[in-house]
Each structure stands twice: as C-alpha cells, then as structure tokens.
Amino acid sequence: MGMLVKKWTARNTLRKQIFLGFMLAMVIVLSAVGVFVYHQVSNMLLDNAERHIQQTAAQAMGKLEVLLNQVSTFTTQVVTNAVVQDAFEQEADGRRLSFEGRQTLQQVVRSIEAYMSGVRSVELYTEDYRRLMPLTDDQLDSRVPKAWIRRVDEAKGQLVWLDLDPRYPDVVLAMRRVRLMDRSFSYSGYVLVQMEKRYFQLKDVEMAGDYGGREYMALMNEQGQVITADFPLSDDEARRLLSEQETISLADGEYLAVRQRSPATGWNIVILTPVAYSTESLSVLRTVVIVSVVVGTVIFFIVTYILSGMISRPILDLIKAMRTARFGALRQISVSSSMMEINELNYTYNEMVRSLKELNEKVYQKEILQSRTELKALQAQINPHFLFNTLEAFYWALEDKGEEELAKIVVAMSGLFRYVISRKDEDVWVTIGDELDHAERYLTIMKMRMMDKLSWQIEVDEPIRRVPIPKLLIQPLVENAILHGVEQRLEPGTVILRVKADQRPGCSRIEVLDDGPGMDEEAIKRLDEAMDRGALSDQPGKGTGMGLVNVERRLKLYYGSSTDGLTIQSQPGKGTKVAFVIPNQRGGGTDEDDSDRG
Structure with a gap:
C-alpha cells in the first residue's frame, strides 16, 4: 500500500x-x-404545509357556507309558499286561522321539509308571537330570548343563525321574518328552524395531508360551545381552541391551530395539525440529502477516475504522433507548465513548427510559379503569328465582299486573341479600362452567336478605368454570366458589367449581373466550398477553363488579405450577381508585382 501511494505521488x-x-x-x-x-x-415544506392547512380551512368554510345557503333557500321556500302566504295574510287581517287550516299549513310545510336533510322541526309564529305550527299554544317570546327576536327584526327578512336551542342542546336554531308578497312585503310573522348538529359535519372536506389520522376539525359558536367536532373535546380544551395561541396542547400531543370565522354566523372553524409532522419531514429530508451527497461523491469518484484517463490518454498519443510529424505552418508556443505531459507536448510542437515554417514558404513559392505556368501555357496554345495573319486575311476578304458586320466580328476576335496571347511579362498587369475593352470584344462576339437573345451594358466611372488590375479577371465572370445565366433562359437575357467606387476608401468594386434562373442557397454554398477547395466549378466543354475558382485563386494570389475574394448573391428566378473589391493601388500596397518577383 505504501509503495502504491509513493508511486501515485x-x-x-x-x-x-x-x-x-x-x-x-x-x-x-x-x-x-x-x-x-x-x-x-425545508422552508418550502413548511410554507406548503401552512398553505395546505389554510386551503383546508378555506374548503371547510366553503362547505359551511354551502350548508348555510341551503338552509336559507329552504326557509325561503317555506315563507314564499302560497299556502303559507295565505295563512299569514288571514292572520294579518285579524282572522284567526282555524284548526283545519293549521293542519293544512303543517302538511304543506312538512312536504317541503321532506326534501331538506338535517331539519328536525319548522315552527311558524304570527306577528304577536302566537304559534301557528306545530299545533301547540307556545309563544315565541317564551320559546327563545327576546334579544334573539330583536336580532331577527333588525335583519329585515334575512335568515339569522341564533345559537344552540336552550331546550335541545343538540339542535341549532335559525329564524327569519315572514313577508307578505301581495302586501308590499310587509312583515307578518316568523319562521323558526331547528337544525340538527350532524347537519354541519365537515368530515368530507379533504384534509391537507395524511398525518396518521391525527388532523382534526371542529366547528364552534362564539361562546366556545362545540357545534360539531371529529374528536372529543373537554370544556377547557374547547375554550383554548378559540384563544389566539398558535399551538394547542391536547391529550395526545401538540397541535398547530388554524382558525376561520364565518361572517354569516360568527362561528369558528378550527383545524388542528400535529406539530411533529414538520420535524418528521425535515428528518427525512436531512437523510435524503446526506445519502445523496455520499452516493454522488462515490459515483463522481469512479467517473472522475475514468474521465481523467480518457483526457490524458489522447494527449499522450498526440505527443507520440507529433514527434514523428514535421510539416505545417504554425507558430511556436512558449507557454510552460508544471505538468510533465504539457511540457513534453510544447517541446514537440515547437520542433514541428520550425519545420512547418520552412515547408510553408516553399509551398507558397511553388503555388505562385504554378499559377504563372498555367496562364502562360494557355497563352502558348496558339501560334500568335499564324492566328493574327489568318484573322487579317479574313477581315480583308470580308471587306471586299461588303460583309461589314462579319468584318467587325473578326476585328473583335483579333483584338481578343491579341489581348489573351500576349507573351510579355509586363502585360500581367493591365488597367480596368483594358479589361472592360476586352470584355466588350467578347460580348460582341457572343452577340453574333446568340443574336437577339443577348443584350449587355457596361457601366463604369471614368476615373476608375485607370486602376491597375491583373489581366483576365473580369472576362471569365462575363462568360460565366452568359453560360449559366442568359443561355439558361428561353427568352432574351441581359448581362450588366458595372464598375464603381467601393464604400471603402481607395477601393473599386466590379460587379457582373445577369437575369438568368439564379441559384438557391444550397447551390451557392456548394460553389463557395468549391472555391475554398480550389476545385474547378465550370462544366466540361464550356468557357475558357478558368472559371470562378481560378478568378478567386488569382485574386488571393495577387492581392492577399487586401481583398475578400468573390461574393455571390443569387435567388431562384431573380438572376445572379458576382462581385469583388480590389484596392486602387497595384497589389493593394502589400505585395510586389509577381512578374517582377519572377
């Protein structure tokens, strides 16, 4: 074990x-x-528990309000019944209701009462407190305290919940005034309802959580008397439930008390939740967090050990590969590190960089030489003396026959070939004016071949005609616009050659536009990739063989970083625009004339 630790460190x-x-x-x-x-x-659990308890209390209060509204609707049905209204109108007129009338009244009320649960009895009293039903001679002021009667009078026809029945402790009393609808809703008596306590059971309200069945609910009046409760309560405990204490001690433990007061009755709903549930939740949470940290540490220990090997192994392989490589063009790295692998990597990399610099310079010179050779090989393909003599003979023969149009075409061809086949090294650089004249001769020849299908325009700012430019940069773009633009149309097409000052000071912009079928974004992307690779993009058998790719290569060769190369803009059905920007100074002021260096 000691040897393993020593080896590790x-x-x-x-x-x-x-x-x-x-x-x-x-x-x-x-x-x-x-x-x-x-x-x-832990804070979230406590907050959620409190919100759930409040939600439970709100649900219980909502259930209580529904029960109270049902009783109010029931008493409204009683006092608005036609038989009840007729009986109270007769009493209001001073005519006592007969025994048979009281029996009929009792039957009608009992039929309405049959559809309402929890009602023990309904009592009707006249304005002078005489009882109409049940069939006894009790007086209202002897049945309930006069203070309760005054409360009902002040309610102006609304149902008033009084309190527990003095005669029957398991009954809750509610009373309202009777108003005669046919006599401008004048007061004419009272209806007293006895509701059994069991009617107010709220056990079907969904509790906030499951705490082993130890969450309790109680409904109490303002005097602290229990109307309904799902657990036994002593008188002392009942009084303490209405206190302002947040925690209540009962026989089986500590409880958190939440209270809701009914504005209609003044009763209080009290919900008791065990205080211990919060500490139980936090204990479980603490255990989960500790186990998660331990398991996470073990898993990460294993993953880190594997990952560290995966990271260091490729670096070691790279060091071995770089020791055998000596090509490329990169800068040296002088960064030092305390790690053995990085130091070895830097040393090997710097050795490779020194070789890459030498190789890169050689490749650069060879590429310039190859570009010149390709151009001169093209120029040497035709014997200039034979070609010019032949074209001159054609010209004079056509003049003798009066074929002036064909004679002009021959002159244009002669000028075109003289421009292309020149052997002088100093002719590598010409002016934009020379390039435009050459493009115009090419367009004249193509006009003869395509007849009315081709029309063209040359737009140029005159001062720009004197700007130096490498030979044969513009004509290949014009050729490309005709081959891939105008010739692809069924109807006549137009080529526009535009030369103007660029937005950048000291630069000129050359644009070649056609109204051909255009290209989509995918085709433009492929063309850009072809120019980046340096592969020819022209179709076999068409054009001069230079194409867009060669123009792009020559721009980069002669101007370097002073130009962005060719830019292509096109949309299907809207034609194509090919443009490039060059500095007005020969070579952009960064490179010498290649002919001079040759």
Missing part, C-alpha cells in the same frame, strides 16, 4: 491533477448544494 501528471481537482471541486459543490437544498426545501 512520485510525478505531477495531468491525470492526477484532473482527478484531484475534479474530486475537490465536486465535494465542495455537493456539500454546498446539499446545504442549500436542505435549507430551501
């Missing part, structure tokens, strides 16, 4: 630093996250 390797660094960072992160999560979740 012998060298400061990248894998060791990754492993130790990751483990230290993860232990810190897991610990911080565990503490934060425990604090946040």
